[in-house]
Amino acid sequence: MYRFAFYRPLLAISLGLAAPSVFAALQPLAEAPLASDTELHCHFNRDASTDCTTTYHYTILQPNGREMLSRIDFDYAEGDTFEVISAQSTQPGAKPVALADTQIDTRTAPNPDQGFSRDKQTSLAFPNLRVGTQIRYTVREHRPAKPLMTQFHYALRFGPSAARRDRFKARFTAERPIQWRTELFDGFKVTPSANGKTLDVVQKAPTFLNYINESSNAALLRIPRIEVGSAVEQQAYFGDFAQRYNQILGASLPPQSAAAVAAARDLAPAERVGALMQHLNDHYRYLGDWRATERGYVPFNLAEIEQHGYGDCKDLAILLTAMLKASSIPAETAWVSRGDVVESLLIPGTNAPNHAIVRAEVGGEVWWLDPTNPVFAPGQTMPDIQDRWVLVNDAQGQVRKEHIPLERPETTLRLDKQVHYDKQGNAAIQATLAFSRLPLMQLSVADRQQGSTATDQNICANFGHEISDCHVTRAATGFVVHDGYSVNATMNDQRALEKLADGYVYTDESLKGRWDAFVYYRRQGQQADLDQGNPETNDYTITLSGGQMEKAIPGCQVRSPWYDLDLEGQREDGALRYHYRLTQKMRWLTHDEMVSAAFGKMVDEARACAEQVHQVVKL
Incomplete structure (x- = not known):
């Protein structure tokens, strides 16, 4: 199983700058670059080969x-x-021409960034392509069954595409009855045979669905799809793997792992888990060895993993499970679909998960541990495995389905910022930040990947447009991080205020920009669902001095299923101080939610609330 990229690994905080909005819409049919016609026939053999x-x-x-x-x-x-x-191509008004053998090339595929493989790659290069050219090619592939895999499972997905899909037809045949499940599949006709061993899938009408100019955090949470398999129970697919995992776990720990367990024995359970995660981070690296492609879901044994000093997700997960169990921490291996977007579990087959993790019980709580990540926060679940199904393997080889919850919107960033203006609209800034949870994990990963100097520059850049003389004071971060990490920063901002004819204007972009983006989404007819990141609460206290502020801030509240906002302000000693808490409750905002009347009402109220901070400043 391949490892997906760590979720938003570099520092991403909002202290005063709003990201630019990107308009989006459905691409017009007349702009479709390609038209496609596809026909597929898959036969599932009794030995689960395809x-x-x-x-x-x-x-x-x-x-x-x-x-x-x-x-x-x-x-x-x-x-x-x-x-x-x-393989052949046909020019407009001409006869088909077969593709020359010299235009078909087979070689060893490039190795992935963090692993070895011996995958092959065959490439076709059609000559003289132009508007109106048609190409047609037929390929055949035989995939042997992986070890311990006795059931077949196959998925077809139809997401947005630059190709106009004029026709699609698929036939599935098998030596045993085919089970099937669909989602959003009204555009297709599915016809099973009387004996259930043949299934035909035919697209009802030509279709073109492609989005243009989507935001970088946009995705579709649901797309048309069909899954076929020989069973619909997870035990049928994963039971043999679960037994094999337990056989591996039954072996004695290799020497280094046993020593790490012994060294952590007297620690409290949470610290014990942290020490074992630290051991894996210090002594192992994520590197998948897929040259032995027949391994499939099966990890190396514990001694092999320790000898290698590296492993992929299933290798590191089973080693961590063994160490936890030896440390009297209840632990089980589990399989999950890792990534920002997760599909519902139609058929719990071997194509559904893509990642192996560990379920541990620590101090009466369930922790979901991923030893492939470059940072660990005790008790925190990484965002790319939250709010989704997971298949857990118990000590008896039984596989059960559980749900990993979405994190609660705890306070992740506290900012106390003091801004003093001079007569030219420049500002001296002193700030204290307390990082917790995901922002703290991102800070640690940023330090690890790019060094603390670059991260400090990133922190400074978040405070304004023309920052100079920025000095950041903070302790070094590490692999294990704990909530409440403190950062102190001082700097000057040469463009802290926008100049007007008879004064200056102050705007808090971190409060204003979020709502403007939603207004643009609604006005421009954007279509996709938007990933807002982990649920979280940000707590800001801002003190402005050195100038005469136009107005007081009476304060306001906004309540909704998506966001809560509390703002209050006061004048004291010639300064204006205001405080606000913004709670983001959901990770994903769906298109239907964002175009609803209730969401529009929330945005209007939040913008009006943010407008209270807008000030004309006289210096």
């Missing part, structure tokens, strides 16, 4: 369609059998 033959037919509709088809790659495991049955 034979698939697919015919692809594309017509180039726009000039950029040529680049999209410039080289067509197929990656497959070394043990698979892959062949190009036929």
Whole structure:
């Protein structure tokens, strides 16, 4: 199983600057670069191996369609059998021309960034592509069953695409009855045979769905999809793997791991877990060895993992589980779908998870541990495995489904900022920040990946447009982090206020910009769901002095299912001080939510609340 990138690894805090908005919409049908016609036939053999033959037919509709088809790659495991049955191109008004053998190239695929593999890659390069050219090719692939895999499981997904999908047809056949489940599949007709061993899937009408200019945090939480399998119970798919995991866990710990367990024996449970996670971070690195492709879901044994000094998610998860159990911490291995977007579990088959983690019981709480990450905060679940199903393997080899909850919106960032203006609109700034939870983890990862100097510069840049003479004082971060980490910063801002004819203007962009982005979303007809990051509460106290403020801040409250906002202000000793708490309750905002009347009302109230901070300043 491959490791997905750590969620937002570099420092991302909002202390005064708003990110630019990106407008989005559905791409017009007339701009579709390609038209596609696809026919697929997959046969699932009794030994859970698979034979698939697919015919692809594309017509180039726009000039950029040529680049999209410039080289067509197929990656497959070394043990698979892959062949190009036929390939041809047809120019407008001409006869089909077969693709020359010299235009078909097979080589070893590039190794992934953090691992070894012997995957193969076959590429097709069609000559003389132009608008109106049609290409057609048929490929066949045989995939042997991986060890201990006795059931078949296959998924088809139809997300947004730059290709206009004129026709799609699939036939699935098997030696045993086919089970199937769908989501948002009204655009397709699904027809099972009388004996259940054949399933036909046909698209009802041509379709084109592609988004343009989407935000970097945009995605679709639900797309049309169908999954087929030989069973619908997780035990049928994962029971043999669970037994094998327990066999591996039954072995004695290798020497280094046993020594780490002994060294942590007298610590309290939470500190014991932290010490073992620290041991893995110090002595192992994430590096997958997929050269032995037949391993599939099966980890190396404990002695092999310690000998290597590295492993992929299943290797590190089973070693951590063994160490925890030896430390009297109840622990179980588990399989999950890791990433920002997670699909509901239609069929709990072997194509559903992509990651292995550990379920541990620590001080009466359930902790979900991922030893592949470069930071650990005791009791905190990483964002890319929150709010989703998980399949847990118990000591008897039984596999049960659980749900990893979404984190509560605890206070993750406290800011106390004092700003003093001079007569030219410049400002001297003193600030104290307390980082907790995800922002603290991001701070630690940023230090690790780019060094503390670059991170300090990042912190300074978040305070304004023209920061100079910035000095940051803070302790070094490490792999294990604890809430309440403090940062002190002093700096000057040469553009702290915007100049007007008879004065200056002050605006708190960290409070204002979030709501403006939602207004743009609604006005521009954006379509996708938006990832807002971990649920969290930010607590800001701002003191402005050195100038005459136009107005007081009466204060306000906003309450909604998505955000809560509390603002209060007061004048004292010639200064204006205001305090606000912003709580983000949800990670994802769906399109339907953001265009609803209730969401619009919340945005209007929040913008009006933020407007109270807007000041004309006389110096």
